[in-house]
Amino acid sequence: MTAAEADMGGGVLREHEPMARHTSWRVGGPARLFYRPAGVDDLAAFLAGLDPDLPVLMVGLGSNLLVRDGGFPGVVIALQGALDRLVRVGPEGFEAEAGVTCARLARAAARAGLTGAEFLAGIPGTVGGALAMNAGAFGGETWAAVTAVQTIDRRGVLRWRDPSDFEVGYRRVVGPPGEWFVAGRFRYAPGDPAAAQARIRALLARRGATQPTRQPSCGSVFRNPPGDHAARLIEAAGLKGTCIGGACVSDRHANFIVNTGAATATDIERLIRHVQAQVEAAFGVRLEPEVRIVGVPS
Numbered sequence: 642m643t644a645a646e647a648d649m650g651g652g653v654l655r656e657h658e659p660m661a662r663h664t665s666w667r668v669g670g671p672a673r674l675f676y677r678p679a680g681v682d683d684l685a686a687f688l689a690g691l692d693p694d695l696p697v698l699m700v701g702l703g704s705n706l707l708v709r710d711g712g713f714p715g716v717v718i719a720l721q722g723a724l725d726r727l728v729r730v731g732p733e734g735f736e737a738e739a740g741v742t743c744a745r746l747a748r749a750a751a752r753a754g755l756t757g758a759e760f761l762a763g764i765p766g767t768v769g770g771a772l773a774m775n776a777g778a779f780g781g782e783t784w785a786a787v788t789a790v791q792t793i794d795r796r797g798v799l800r801w802r803d804p805s806d807f808e809v810g811y812r813r814v815v816g817p818p819g820e821w822f823v824a825g826r827f828r829y830a831p832g833d834p835a836a837a838q839a840r841i842r843a844l845l846a847r848r849g850a851t852q853p854t855r856q857p858s859c860g861s862v863f864r865n866p867p868g869d870h871a872a873r874l875i876e877a878a879g880l881k882g883t884c885i886g887g888a889c890v891s892d893r894h895a896n897f898i899v900n901t902g903a904a905t906a907t908d909i910e911r912l913i914r915h916v917q918a919q920v921e922a923a924f925g926v927r928l929e930p931e932v933r934i935v936g937v938p939s
């Protein structure tokens with residue numbers, strides 16, 4: 642490939658694509674290859690033709706992802722803006738492709754007079770990412786509403802699977818190895834459109850009041866340890882406002898690390914390790930990152 646960008650059966654393939662453009666932290670080195678498929682069939686054909694040794698990273702909106710400054714030495718496949726079909730299934734259901742944003746699914750469910758998806762409105766990721774992470778907020782969790790998922794494997798084979806094929810926990814989903822999500826079917830409870838829309842507004846307002854929503858972040862960096870909150874421990878260790886390079890523990894919400902403008906992935910990862918060490922030294926609790934850290938150091 643001589644050009645930096647090439648059309649492949651409708652999808653777009655780029656070389657050395659800076660991942661800082663595709664993560665909510667706005668940091669990250671280049672993906673050796675970056676592919677945005679034109680649809681599911683195109684994705685299947687692309688995967689089937691791929692060198693089997695090339696590492697693959699499936700991404701949505703990169704809102705829970707730290708890509709190191711040396712980049713990703715394989716192919717990043719980005720589904721947002723690509724697999725974006727959202728259709729009603731029966732009176733209480735929706736089928737959403739993996740690239741549909743969580744906010745769009747939440748709004749569609751509310752407009753349809755369904756309740757249970759409102760929490761998704763403030764999660765700035767895709768359905769694929771929410772399925773991979775079992776994203777949740779304010780008592781709601783993605784998998785609570787899943788009735789089926791469609792997956793694709795390395796050879797491009799598509800399958801519909803039952804939720805019982807997956808082990809689902811707090812921000813943790815383990816399924817058949819080597820498969821990614823391409824769609825999900827969700828069933829919500831009947832409700833009232835105005836009440837669901839009001840709940841979305843209230844939940845977004847709560848986020849605005851407690852989270853640094855105007856600065857690049859990846860949301861909560863650490864998983865909450867059993868029976869406690871990572872934010873409480875980080876604040877109690879006196880770490881609010883601590884910075885390494887351009888990365889700082891938010892003054893607003895201690896479990897957020899924000900990019901103040903010129904942070905590198907190295908700054909952020911060093912700050913993550915610093916927070917882990919300080920909290921462990923103070924309270925004997927080892928915080929585990931919720932954010933996925935991938936790629937090679939610069």
Ligand SMILES: Cc1cc2nc3c(=O)[nH]c(=O)nc-3n(C[C@H](O)[C@H](O)[C@H](O)COP(=O)(O)OP(=O)(O)OC[C@H]3O[C@@H](n4cnc5c(N)ncnc54)[C@H](O)[C@@H]3O)c2cc1C
Binds near residue numbers: 739772775861
């Ligand atoms: C301001 C802010 C607030 C947030 N609040 C919350 C919150 O309240 N609750 C919460 O749970 N999260 C929250 N997050 C984190 C994040 O939005 C969620 O984890 C979200 O589900 C990630 O979706 P994504 O599409 O951005 O995934 P990405 O960040 O692109 O990917 C995350 C992981 O999922 C994998 N993945 C992505 N797509 C697929 C796929 N199709 N198939 C298989 N694996 C895939 C990736 O490889 C990666 O390991 C917040 C983030 C931000 C920036």
